Amino acid sequence: xxxxxxxxxxxxxxxxxxxxxxxxxxxxxxxxxxxxxxxxxxxxxxxxxxxxxxxxxxxxxxxxxxxxxxxxxxxxxxxxxxxxxxxxxxxxxxxxxxxxxxxxxxxxxx
Amino acid sequence: xxxxxxxxxxxxxxxxxxxxxxxxxxxxxxxxxxxxxxxxxxxxxxxxxxxxxxxxxxxxxxxxxxxxxxxxxxxxxxxxxxxxxxxxxxxxxxxxxxxxxxxxxxxxxxxxxxxxxxxxxxxxxxxxxxxxxxxxxxxxxxxxxxxxxxxxxxxxxxxxxxxxxxxxxxxxxxxxxxxxxxxxxxxxxxxxxxxxxxxxxxxxxxxxxxxxxxxxxxxxxxxxxxxxxxxxxxxxxxxxxxxxxxxxxxxxxxxxxxxxxxxxxxxxxxxxxxxxxxxxxxxxxxxxxxxxxxxxxxxxxxxxxxxxxxxxxxxxxxxxxxxxxxxxxxxxxxxxxxxxxxxxxxxxxxxxxxxxxxxxxxxxxxxxxxxxxxxxxxxxxxxxxxxxxxxxxxxxxxxxxxxxxxxxxxxxxxxxxxxxxxxxxxxxxxxxxxxxxxxxxxxxxxxxxxxxxxxxxxxxxxxxxxxxxxxxxxxxxxxxxxxxxxxxxxxxxxxxxxxxxxxxxxxxxxxxxxxxxxxxxxxxxxxxxxxxxxxxxxxxxxxxxxxxxxxxxxxxxxxxxxxxxxxxxxxxxxxxxxxxxxxxxxxxxxxxxxxxx
Numbered sequence: 001x002x003x004x005x006x007x008x009x010x011x012x013x014x015x016x017x018x019x020x021x022x023x024x025x026x027x028x029x030x031x032x033x034x035x036x037x038x039x040x041x042x043x044x045x046x047x048x049x050x051x052x053x054x055x056x057x058x059x060x061x062x063x064x065x066x067x068x069x070x071x072x073x074x075x076x077x078x079x080x081x082x083x084x085x086x087x088x089x090x091x092x093x094x095x096x097x098x099x100x101x102x103x104x105x106x107x108x109x110x
Numbered sequence: 111x112x113x114x115x116x117x118x119x120x121x122x123x124x125x126x127x128x129x130x131x132x133x134x135x136x137x138x139x140x141x142x143x144x145x146x147x148x149x150x151x152x153x154x155x156x157x158x159x160x161x162x163x164x165x166x167x168x169x170x171x172x173x174x175x176x177x178x179x180x181x182x183x184x185x186x187x188x189x190x191x192x193x194x195x196x197x198x199x200x201x202x203x204x205x206x207x208x209x210x211x212x213x214x215x216x217x218x219x220x221x222x223x224x225x226x227x228x229x230x231x232x233x234x235x236x237x238x239x240x241x242x243x244x245x246x247x248x249x250x251x252x253x254x255x256x257x258x259x260x261x262x263x264x265x266x267x268x269x270x271x272x273x274x275x276x277x278x279x280x281x282x283x284x285x286x287x288x289x290x291x292x293x294x295x296x297x298x299x300x301x302x303x304x305x306x307x308x309x310x311x312x313x314x315x316x317x318x319x320x321x322x323x324x325x326x327x328x329x330x331x332x333x334x335x336x337x338x339x340x341x342x343x344x345x346x347x348x349x350x351x352x353x354x355x356x357x358x359x360x361x362x363x364x365x366x367x368x369x370x371x372x373x374x375x376x377x378x379x380x381x382x383x384x385x386x387x388x389x390x391x392x393x394x395x396x397x398x399x400x401x402x403x404x405x406x407x408x409x410x411x412x413x414x415x416x417x418x419x420x421x422x423x424x425x426x427x428x429x430x431x432x433x434x435x436x437x438x439x440x441x442x443x444x445x446x447x448x449x450x451x452x453x454x455x456x457x458x459x460x461x462x463x464x465x466x467x468x469x470x471x472x473x474x475x476x477x478x479x480x481x482x483x484x485x486x487x488x489x490x491x492x493x494x495x496x497x498x499x500x501x502x503x504x505x506x507x508x509x510x511x512x513x514x515x516x517x518x519x520x521x522x523x524x525x526x527x528x529x530x531x532x533x534x535x536x537x538x539x540x541x542x543x544x545x546x547x548x549x550x551x552x553x554x555x556x557x558x559x560x561x562x563x564x565x566x567x568x569x570x571x572x573x574x575x576x577x578x579x580x581x582x583x584x585x586x587x588x589x590x591x592x593x594x595x596x597x598x599x600x601x602x603x604x605x606x607x608x609x610x611x612x613x614x615x616x617x618x619x620x621x622x623x624x625x626x627x628x629x630x631x632x633x634x635x636x637x638x639x640x641x642x643x644x645x646x647x648x649x650x651x652x653x654x655x656x657x658x659x660x661x662x663x664x665x666x667x668x669x670x671x672x673x674x675x676x677x678x679x680x681x682x683x684x685x686x687x688x689x690x691x692x693x694x695x696x697x698x699x700x701x702x703x704x705x706x707x
Binding site (some may be wrong): 026027033037 | 134145183193200
């Protein structure tokens with residue numbers, strides 16, 4: 001009888017301990033969720049900043065400046081599928097319209 | 111069952127053991143019963159607290175729940191090619207909770223030491239609101255200031271994140287794009303026009319927190335994510351816009367004009383590729399056009415391309431000319447009795463019509479090429495008032511284009527009841543009528559198309575939205591083509607000679623109208639509005655470009671063909687080249703160009 005009583009008390013105690021452990025895990029999970037959420041917000045903030053910076057750097061005048069500074073390093077890649085030399089294409093004309101130096105057009109043409 | 115009590119007088123060992131066992135069992139059962147009752151009691155109390163808590167406890171539990179808005183981003187504004195015109199990023203505002211600050215006397219100095227700035231100014235913001243729990247000290251911190259505040263970790267000083275609108279292209283198309291206000295809602299321009307579409311929907315995070323405000327638990331329904339606003343893709347191409355702004359600014363400065371306006375329209379689709387207007391404040395000039403909002407911020411200014419009508423002068427003649435030709439009021443090669451010299455032509459009611467130059471009797475075709483006021487007056491008198499009024503209406507004058515910009519004016523067209531013989535001849539020459547630049551390009555595009563005028567749009571056509579609607583047919587296709595051909599001659603033999611392009615065959619018309627006095631009572635003798643409108647290329651027109659130079663300095667020049675014409679030509683050349691439209695001028699010209707480069 002005493003043994004059975006002891007068993008009941010033991011089971012109750014174990015149940016209580018298990019519930020406490022679960023509660024603690026739940027609290028820790030909530031804390032982790034909160035931390036991850038904060039990290040997500042921070043990443044989002046950085047992403048938006050980067051998108052804005054990319055937009056600034058992709059402005060036509062920035063691209064033009066970059067192209068002009070890299071003039072000597074530009075080489076045209078011949079199109080392996082083309083049997084005949086290509087006609088002056090819109091890229092050439094577009095580069096001119098963007099105000100790129102006239103000499104740069106030759107490097108884009110053909 | 112044996113209950114606890116005094117041990118009975120038992121000598122037998124077996125009986126004694128039996129009694130002791132019964133006693134233990136009895137005690138055990140009593141304890142078990144007690145434990146069970148206690149557990150049931152606790153369970154019952156938990157249920158009661160959950161379902162019907164004490165009011166004092168309910169208040170405490172309620173205040174342990176916190177809620178926070180989840181920031182969502184306002185939609186981006188893009189140009190026709192997807193370049194970002196306006197986007198939002200996160201900035202930080204510095205605030206102080208005076209109730210939490212350790213030492214109110216020194217907090218201003220501490221903050222100034224961290225972020226820079228004047229401690230007196232900071233203190234002046236705090237002092238009147240010491241009872242408050244939130245005092246904004248700085249609206250937008252820079253990155254280094256944010257880091258410094260975080261490192262300092264002052265009690266009662268916090269950072270609040272807020273959305274900040276960024277414009278990567280700076281002031282390009284500022285008036286068109288507009289601006290957002292303090293609450294990140296559109297105040298002007300496209301930011302205002304598409305505010306509903308771009309507005310984000312903030313989310314919400316509700317959580318249980320402890321006494322130190324740390325989150326304890328978030329229910330599944332406690333998190334509602336924010337919804338970003340939708341992107342809007344405008345029809346404006348920022349490269350063409352930059353081309354336009356550069357050229358108009360140069361012309362306004364060169365001719366010391368009061369302002370300049372330009373519109374570039376894709377006549378095929380009705381998309382407005384560029385809209386620009388500027389004002390030039392000249393010292394000593396009276397009756398200048400003003401826009402007070404622009405002096406506060408360029409993005410708050412009105413868009414004069416839609417709000418400010420002007421007298422078109424001779425640029426209005428093609429519209430009257432085409433309808434008169436359609437109605438058979440004059441044949442193309444019919445010789446009209448236009449005067450050989452001053453004083454000019456007398457109308458049937460005695461009005462004297464003057465011209466800048468006189469060519470003697472000329473064909474109806476030549477009337478448009480040489481922009482003869484006398485010739486237009488002669489044929490206008492052959493039309494009835496109703497016919498000319500209807501002609502104006504066909505091209506959409508006197509009604510708004512509904513392109514989407516706020517404050518649009520329908521222009522000024524004399525009412526039929528007030529229409530006189532005087533009006534008939536004036537309107538035929540482009541006077542006594544006021545139009546906006548967008549109305550002009552829309553109407554002119556009838557000659558660039560098949561005689562129909564398109565719906566103007568400020569948003570880019572999507573691939574799925576390629577079927578646009580034309581508003582109405584202004585003139586038959588044959589008449590539109592004929593007018594286009596004659597306007598080509600304007601560029602070679604007429605007032606558009608200065609605007610001839612080496613690369614593209616333009617067709618267009620110049621206009622030089624006297625500037626009306628602001629207070630009424632006629633026109634200024636020596637102040638003008640110079641304009642030029644053209645389309646290109648001739649065979650398959652792609653663009654219509656209008657340039658208006660307001661009030662140029664007459665000592666430097668004032669004719670539309672000479673001042674506004676070259677601007678239109680240069681912008682047309684650059685824009686068509688940028689769009690990849692091949693030149694349609696003869697090949698010899700190409701070779702000359704290549705060798706010149």
